[in-house]
Each structure stands twice: as C-alpha cells, then as structure tokens.
Amino acid sequence: MRAVLTRVSSASVTIDNQVVGQIGKGFLILLGIGPEDTEEKCRYLAEKALSLRIFEDDQGKMNLGLDQVGGQVLVVSQFTLYGNCRKGRRPSFTEAAPPQLGNKLYEKFLSICAELGYPPQHGQFGADMKVASVNDGPVTLILDTDQLMDTPRRS
Numbered sequence: 001m002r003a004v005l006t007r008v009s010s011a012s013v014t015i016d017n018q019v020v021g022q023i024g025k026g027f028l029i030l031l032g033i034g035p036e037d038t039e040e041k042c043r044y045l046a047e048k049a050l051s052l053r054i055f056e057d058d059q060g061k062m063n064l065g066l067d068q069v070g071g072q073v074l075v076v077s078q079f080t081l082y083g084n085c086r087k088g089r090r091p092s093f094t095e096a097a098p099p100q101l102g103n104k105l106y107e108k109f110l111s112i113c114a115e116l117g118y119p120p121q122h123g124q125f126g127a128d129m130k131v132a133s134v135n136d137g138p139v140t141l142i143l144d145t146d147q148l149m150d151t152p153r154r155s
C-alpha cells in the first residue's frame with residue numbers, strides 16, 4: 001500500500017463539478033492499493049500516517065501532530081501510484097489492485113481513520129476526480145508499507 005501525504009492549508013475533491021470532500025489545515029492523502037495489500041497493512045499505514053508530527057511548533061520545528069493543530073484528513077484513491085513506467089511511454093497499471101480489492105481496502109482505510117479519531121473527507125473510488133490543494137511548506141512524504149513494515153517502529 002502506498003500513500004503520498006501532503007501537509008496542506010486546505011484541500012478539496014470535486015466530482016462532476018460538485019465538491020464532495022473539503023478540509024482546512026491537515027493532510028491530503030493520495031492512497032494507492034496493490035494486489036498483495038491486506039487489512040493489516042491498511043491499519044499500519046493509517047496509524048503511521050495519522051501519527052506523523054509534521055506541523056511546526058513555536059520554534060519552527062516539525063514537532064506537532066494532527067491532534068495538536070486540530071487538523072483534518074482528506075483521502076483520495078489513487079491507483080496510479082502503482083503505475084509502472086519502466087517500458088515505453090505509457091504507464092502500465094497492472095501492479096495496482098483489482099477494483100474489488102482496491103475499493104474494499106480504500107473503504108477500510110477510511111473507517112480506520114475515523115476509528116482513530118479523524119473521520120476523513122474523501123473522494124469516490126474509481127471516479128474521475130479533480131483534486132485541489134494549497135500545500136503547506138511544501139511538506140510531502142511518500143509512505144509505502146513494503147518499506148515501512150520492514151523496519152522497527154519508532155515513536
């Protein structure tokens with residue numbers, strides 16, 4: 001499972017010219033799901049992402065978490081995070097999860113975020129979406145469970 005997490009001042013997702021999800025300060029999470037992903041990886045990634053301390057404190061150090069700044073979360077499904085660009089000029093998306101599994105784990109990720117105290121705004125799995133964000137910093141991180149779960153956890 002992969003996520004591109006951006007610290008934002010605001011973000012929104014629009015479908016068919018209608019805003020379906022919108023936040024102020026917080027995290028915009030673009031979420032990609034692979035065929036080998038599981039609910040365990042889903043929980044791990046949600047916990048990791050939502051616990052990151054990437055907001056600045058009074059000394060300008062990234063030391064504060066979502067809870068300390070009253071942050072919100074917007075999650076958008078993004079199968080193109082599994083795009084393979086090794087050959088040719090057109091990416092292949094065969095490394096992304098099939099739609100049924102992708103949608104199931106996307107919905108699970110949303111429910112875990114809510115369970116952890118951050119009910120997310122969100123897009124719609126498989127829809128053509130327009131995503132807007134005002135990046136703060138900018139601070140953008142790539143989280144990949146294949147890399148993260150191989151290393152010991154730290155606080």
